[in-house]
Amino acid sequence: MTRIAVVTGGNKGIGFCIVKQLCQKFNGIVYLTARNTNLGQAAVTELEKLGLKPHFHQLDVSDDDSVNVFKEYLSKTYNRLDILINNAAIAFKMDATDPFGIQAEETLKINYFGLKKVCNALYPLLKPHARVVHLSSGAGHLSKIPGASLRAKLSDPDLTEEDLDKLMNDFISSAKAGTHVEAGWPQSAYSVSKVGVSTLTRIHQKLFDKDAREDLVVNSVHPGFVDTDMTSHGRSSAFSRYRASMMTPDRGAQAPVYLALLPPNTDIKGKYIWSDNTVVDWLAESTPPL
Known part of the structure; x- marks a missing residue:
């Protein structure tokens, strides 16, 4: 029996280091997937130089055909x-x-709807x-949503995936109309997308709990403020206050890999995890320091 692991967006940054650490710790085949085939294969070559043996498959999370081809494979x-x-x-x-x-439409297309597609x-x-591990963010905590009514909807224990899709689409519509702040959304499409991912985690775990397959677990994780292209390597003035605590991509991969390798019948499921592996209350009024 060959066990299989898949990492999306694995050609650089945290994803690359997740693949590296899984190759070192997971007893099975690890698939590095990437939208760009050349970049993905180059990443595999770099890992092979370290004596590791990841496999590669092209995967664009926003493309139905790409996702279906990978699924069939x-x-x-x-x-x-x-x-996953x-x-x-x-x-x-x-x-x-x-x-x-x-920005809202494109960000949610990848970060929320693309994740859902996979x-x-x-x-x-x-x-x-x-x-299953969903990469969220410190920006994916419920407290990042200014509107009390929206927070109540997102935290509703009876919220369905269809309900959440509607909320995410409502954000896109209001962003296009310029009414998103008035509607209670933040001025950050990335934050909304990651709040969506964190919310989806809770919904998915409830579905897993009713699944006939034993011990299916999904968690979301804030990997920390990590030195990657996404954070502009800390050079942006927007991130200046976090520079002193910036993590390496290897350190940022630690918590996602920890969650991927949780032992059988763990109690850590459907949770929002911080970079030090602690469970953070997603419903709290604020988050711990980054």
Whole structure:
């Protein structure tokens, strides 16, 4: 029996280091996936130089055909999946000139709806005791949503995936109309996308708890403030206060890998995890320091 792990967006940054650490610790095959085939294969070559043996498959989380091709490949080749780490994400820079409505649509297309697309395709392949990790963020805590009414909707224990989709689409619509702040949303599409991911984690775990497959677990994780392209390597003035605590990508990969390798029948499920592996109350009024 060959166990299978998949990491999305694995060609650089935290994703690359997650693949590296899984290759070192996971007893099975680790798939590094990336939208760009050349960049993905180059990343695999770099890991091979370290004596590691990741496999590669192209995967664009926003593209139906790409996701379906990967699903069919895994299904026909292994008919199983034991670890899924949803790392692929984008963030517009602070100086981006794109209209905010476009930023909202493109960010949620990848970070929320793309993640969902991968889950919908690959969840049927999960085997008992499988582990799913959604990369969230410190920006994905519920307290980042200013509107009390929105926070109440997002934290509703009866919220469904369809309800959450509607809220995410409502944000996009209001962002395009320029009414998102009035509606209670923050001035950050990235934050909304990651709050969506954190919320989705709670919904997915409830579904897993009712699943006939034993011990399916999903958690979301804030990996820390990490020195990557997404954070502009700390050079942006927006991140100046975090520079002293900036982590290496290897350190940022630590918590996602910890969650991916949780032991059987863990109590850590459906949770929001901080970079030091602690469970953080997603419903609290504020978050711990980054």
